[in-house]
Amino acid sequence: MTDILVEPDDTATRLRDYVREHPSVRKDEYDYDDVDPVQGACYLLAEAYFHATGDRETYDVHRLDWGDVDPAYEGAHWFLRDGDTVIDLSLPAPDAGADVPWDQARHRAFITGYTPSNRTKRALEALGIAF
Numbered sequence: 001m002t003d004i005l006v007e008p009d010d011t012a013t014r015l016r017d018y019v020r021e022h023p024s025v026r027k028d029e030y031d032y033d034d035v036d037p038v039q040g041a042c043y044l045l046a047e048a049y050f051h052a053t054g055d056r057e058t059y060d061v062h063r064l065d066w067g068d069v070d071p072a073y074e075g076a077h078w079f080l081r082d083g084d085t086v087i088d089l090s091l092p093a094p095d096a097g098a099d100v101p102w103d104q105a106r107h108r109a110f111i112t113g114y115t116p117s118n119r120t121k122r123a124l125e126a127l128g129i130a131f
Contacts, residue, residue, distance in 0.1 A: 019044065049089055052130075056114060060082075064076060064079075077090075077105070
């Protein structure tokens with residue numbers, strides 16, 4: 001079984017709280033009224049945590065394309081790995097990832113490479129987190 005961390009430290013807690021307090025940081029297609037806002041912010045949370053607490057030596061960036069899991073699905077899911085441990089700040093709790101096919105994800109860089117996106121920069125700056 002894969003170890004799943006959703007709030008491994010204070011930085012993760014601060015980032016998750018930021019998304020909950022500012023749900024508009026999510027893209028419009030993930031603006032759901034009836035779910036925890038972190039669930040629509042996988043890219044932002046993975047990228048922000050990556051830049052706030054580590055780098056390419058610490059974490060592997062992964063993207064799971066849902067269409068690879070089932071052709072009827074759309075979208076993608078971003079998360080980090082540290083060895084066999086999944087770090088996914090966008091899950092409400094670790095057990096929410098029990099059925100995610102983590103091993104079908106591909107190792108890759110973020111959309112902006114290893115430079116923080118503007119959205120991530122704004123979140124980190126708002127929290128006073130150096131990157």
